[in-house]
Amino acid sequence: MLLDATILFQIAGIGIITALIHTVLKQVGKEDIAQFVSLVGFIIVLVIVIHHLADLFQQIKSVFLLKGF
Amino acid sequence: MKWIGALILICTTTWIGFDMSNRLGDRTKQIRQFILSLQMIEAEVVYSQLTLQDIFHTVSNKTAYPINEFYRQMTHKLSDVVTDFLDVWDEALNRLMKVSALKKNEQEIIKQFGRSLGQHSSLQQQKHIALAIHHLERELDEALEQRDKYEKMMRSLGVLIGIFIVLILF
Amino acid sequence: MNEILRILPEKIKQAVELHCASKWGELEEIRLRLNQPVELNFHHNIEWLESIEFSVKDSIYVLNQLSNHSLYRLEDELREGYITISGGHRVGLAGEVTTLEGKIKHLQYITFFNIRIAREVEQIATPFIHLLRENGSYVNTLIIGPPQTGKTTLLRDLARVISDNNSYGPQKVGIIDERSEIAASVNGIPQHNVGLRTDVLDACPKVAGMMMMIRSMSPDILIVDEIGKQEDVDAMMEAVFAGVNIICTVHGSSIEELQKRPSMTSLFDYQVFKRFIILQKDEKNYFNIEIFSSDNKKLTNLVKER
Numbered sequence: 001m002l003l004d005a006t007i008l009f010q011i012a013g014i015g016i017i018t019a020l021i022h023t024v025l026k027q028v029g030k031e032d033i034a035q036f037v038s039l040v041g042f043i044i045v046l047v048i049v050i051h052h053l054a055d056l057f058q059q060i061k062s063v064f065l066l067k068g069f
Numbered sequence: 070m071k072w073i074g075a076l077i078l079i080c081t082t083t084w085i086g087f088d089m090s091n092r093l094g095d096r097t098k099q100i101r102q103f104i105l106s107l108q109m110i111e112a113e114v115v116y117s118q119l120t121l122q123d124i125f126h127t128v129s130n131k132t133a134y135p136i137n138e139f140y141r142q143m144t145h146k147l148s149d150v151v152t153d154f155l156d157v158w159d160e161a162l163n164r165l166m167k168v169s170a171l172k173k174n175e176q177e178i179i180k181q182f183g184r185s186l187g188q189h190s191s192l193q194q195q196k197h198i199a200l201a202i203h204h205l206e207r208e209l210d211e212a213l214e215q216r217d218k219y220e221k222m223m224r225s226l227g228v229l230i231g232i233f234i235v236l237i238l239f
Numbered sequence: 240m241n242e243i244l245r246i247l248p249e250k251i252k253q254a255v256e257l258h259c260a261s262k263w264g265e266l267e268e269i270r271l272r273l274n275q276p277v278e279l280n281f282h283h284n285i286e287w288l289e290s291i292e293f294s295v296k297d298s299i300y301v302l303n304q305l306s307n308h309s310l311y312r313l314e315d316e317l318r319e320g321y322i323t324i325s326g327g328h329r330v331g332l333a334g335e336v337t338t339l340e341g342k343i344k345h346l347q348y349i350t351f352f353n354i355r356i357a358r359e360v361e362q363i364a365t366p367f368i369h370l371l372r373e374n375g376s377y378v379n380t381l382i383i384g385p386p387q388t389g390k391t392t393l394l395r396d397l398a399r400v401i402s403d404n405n406s407y408g409p410q411k412v413g414i415i416d417e418r419s420e421i422a423a424s425v426n427g428i429p430q431h432n433v434g435l436r437t438d439v440l441d442a443c444p445k446v447a448g449m450m451m452m453i454r455s456m457s458p459d460i461l462i463v464d465e466i467g468k469q470e471d472v473d474a475m476m477e478a479v480f481a482g483v484n485i486i487c488t489v490h491g492s493s494i495e496e497l498q499k500r501p502s503m504t505s506l507f508d509y510q511v512f513k514r515f516i517i518l519q520k521d522e523k524n525y526f527n528i529e530i531f532s533s534d535n536k537k538l539t540n541l542v543k544e545r
Contacts, residue, residue: 014236021229187309
């Protein structure tokens with residue numbers, strides 16, 4: 001599930017778009033807004049990753065719980 | 070279904086981006102048109118001695134939308150008995166602001182100019198017209214600067230933000 | 240009267256209408272003064288609109304109505320001090336003047352308005368028009384009188400009669416209306432009836448106007464108001480030598496008094512005028528006319544109600 005293609009595309013897409021917006025804004029001179037947008041993009045990616053990591057840990061926990069006695 | 074929604078979203082943000090970009094271009098065009106109209110008024114005042122109503126009529130035929138609409142409204146309103154010229158001017162100006170890309174600064178300049186119309190000798194009238202043109206040219210410079218800086222940015226941002234939101238939501 | 244009421248601010252208009260309801264015919268002037276009550280001048284008395292005060296806003300309103308919101312058009316009028324509106328009424332202006340090199344440049348602050356109501360008076364000249372002819376044509380006539388005796392009104396009617404008159408055939412008449420009083424033109428269109436065969440040069444200086452009219456419109460008769468200066472007289476002589484007849488007015492009280500005036504001597508030496516019409520000062524609503532021929536024969540005596 002972690003390696004589900006959709007999530008990968010999502011994260012990659014957000015990363016690319018954030019980079020592009022950052023560049024456009026930087027070109028216009030609004031560096032501060034550009035940094036802010038990058039930050040937002042990063043946080044969103046982080047949230048998605050953590051969300052899926054939580055799922056992963058749940059899975060690992062359930063595997064160990066089954067295996068462990 | 071999802072794809073259609075996504076497409077609609079991207080089209081919407083793109084359209085908004087393009088619209089904002091066009092407004093910048095429109096603002097410069099409209100300020101130029103208004104300056105042109107003021108120069109026409111000046112020529113008429115100095116050389117032809119026509120009444121304001123006739124001058125507005127001439128100008129409305131030689132300018133582009135939405136400036137010509139403004140002068141057309143003024144021509145029409147002046148054919149009745151006018152108690153307060155300024156009321157008529159301000160009303161037409163408010164309507165112009167709604168349909169044009171002009172901003173508050175231009176509105177103030179045009180409003181002030183209206184107060185000087187037809188109240189002075191032709192020499193003083195010329196001075197008032199020259200002053201208004203000077204102010205508007207300053208605004209034109211600013212508008213051109215804004216357009217050059219942000220025109221492309223608005224369009225790209227429109228598209229990018231659309232894709233961004235789609236990616237987050239789906 | 241509508242042309243006059245149109246230029247008044249609403250509350251003054253209503254008050255004037257109320258006040259003059261029955262006596263429009265007697266109203267001669269409406270005077271507006273800043274921060275003062277409105278004055279109404281009738282034939283026989285003066286009345287005031289006590290309750291109404293003429294404010295700054297009102298004066299701006301009046302100016303806008305007079306100029307159609309286009310004050311820049313009235314520069315010449317402001318310099319002269321009066322505006323003629325449709326109907327032939329004259330609005331006199333006073334206030335603060337700006338000068339340039341000793342001459343009036345502009346009437347800057349207009350705080351006094353005098354609206355003079357024009358009334359058509361016709362058929363004054365008809366009874367004696369035949370007396371102004373000799374050998375089948377009209378002769379040069381001089382109208383003499385003190386101010387306010389009706390010289391201009393008489394001149395206007397003479398123009399009309401000569402231009403329209405059919406018993407002697409209508410003649411070509413040219414009016415040089417330097418102060419826009421004879422024909423009271425607005426935008427070149429006479430507001431008074433001055434005759435079918437009449438051409439008018441409005442607001443044109445007499446001296447230049449006479450020769451211009453002769454060259455361009457080939458009049459039979461020239462009508463000029465208030466000659467006095469030597470240059471006016473010289474221009475008139477030129478016109479006479481060109482074979483055009485002249486009817487004009489002059490301020491004065493009698494032929495003898497005029498003969499003593501230096502600028503008029505050439506006119507009497509050359510015996511330019513064959514007829515003299517003397518207007519006397521009378522009660523305000525009568526014309527008192529005496530007509531003399533050049534050999535001092537009194538031809539008639541007329542008293543006519545206005």
